Amino acid sequence: MFLTITFSPSVDLIIQTQDFEINQLNRYKNFNIFPGGKGINASVVLNRMGFTNQAISFFDNDTFNNLASFWQKENLNIINIANNKTKTTRYNVKMFAENASFFELNGPKNEISNFQKNKLKKILNSLNKNDFVYILGVVEEELLTQICEILKKKQVKFGLDIDTNNIEKFLAFEPYFYKPNIDELRTNFKLTKDDNILQTLKQIQAKGSKNILLSLGQEGCILLDEKQNFYKSWVETKIKVKSTVGAGDTLGSVFIANYLKTKNVAKSLILASACASSTVSQWWLTKKKEALSFKKYIKIKKLKNDQTNKDFIL
Template identity: 30%
Template structure:
């Protein structure tokens, strides 16, 4: 089974407004409500690609129940922990002359809630894949990624980490199966600017030396670079298309990689190519990618 962890899920209220003005009444001409969070995005795309997964995380109040309902509508299994205090957040994402986001706080997560999460994680075996991604709410300890990986290190679970800065750097000693920074996040880790595929390779190799088994670097329009555990370097241009919405593209890449890896019995090249096509397909669509969209880009990339 594939498991995803989203520490602070949300309902994303996506609206579009013509020429938004502060202090005035503004009317929307488009609105949509989607379950949000990096791990949740991974689970939705996995479902679209034909894979079962279980979404773990914390939820609270009527908004939490609605997140769960909408996840189920996407065909995703959920096993969220019910938090008593607060509400699962609503994030407002407004597109007008500029893009504006207002993100909610989320519920108060207690030590008891954290223990419940660890009890669920204890059921995982070496046959499972665990995806940990996204930011940490203020009510969780800063080292929650490390705690999870340390707790599970003897179970030999394939753990994928998609996070930034110290959240990623501090878990490398636990040898995650895959990490997926983008080129800007990779540059931040080493205080450099990385614009080309050749420039990211030495720093991706450094992350391997620090413990990561496989390193996948997304680079938006520049394509992607993947260095597998045998230190084989894979590079690919980005598929051709028009970017409509980049939100969730990195999460889609993670889901596509997992799908390609499982469907090919561990062929890293196929996993990499499916990952980049899934990420691009989501970027080219107003919604997260479908199986048909990914397969169409795979065909174009292989031509």
């Protein structure tokens, strides 16, 4: 089973407007309300693309029940571990204007109680080496350490797409998959403009991660696989970006889910890149038909394992 974990879920209000001016009265024309959180995004996209998975979330009971129609519509297999004390799930506001203005207001992350932690650990201890756990977003480091210890002991493959300044600590647990973006790479590994991306990915692999997928935003992505091969993927068409929400979650989850299923690096990278490209062209996450229509625009090439390649200097 492929599982995703969202430790700090949210309810996202996504506003679409023609333009936005600060210190002015602004009016919007459309809005949508969706459940938010990187693991939720990943599970929704995987479900739409036909990959069986199970989401684990930490909504409060009232919010989770209020979203029942959404879970049913998406046919999402989700386990919610609610706090045994009443807590309200955070609300986020994301505004996208046609004049390219954009802002986000994100609420404070959820606190995970000992009751919730113990229920999660019970689930993780029931897994085996045929399962895969994708951990995304913000999670307290003590809990993440305990989770990684359980998964390593149980020989369960897992992936990380996490917000932490201490990533090397968790790479030591040998995650099967790690998906940073270029900004996280610069920050966490203190890179300068003279550092080489490919060499940095090799150093990360030496620290423990088997497969590393680096998101470059509009420039595509670079993969270093477990056989130490480099691949670059990009889209050869102009995309009208509506929202970048969930693009990285789409890229990482679709790649690793398809790779676990097929062991075909190239096809998995093409599919993941198509899905991510489609997601940014939508107001929310991609659907299968739209995602597959982008495959014809995706280009991929195998890179020479050359750490002096000037094309990949930051």
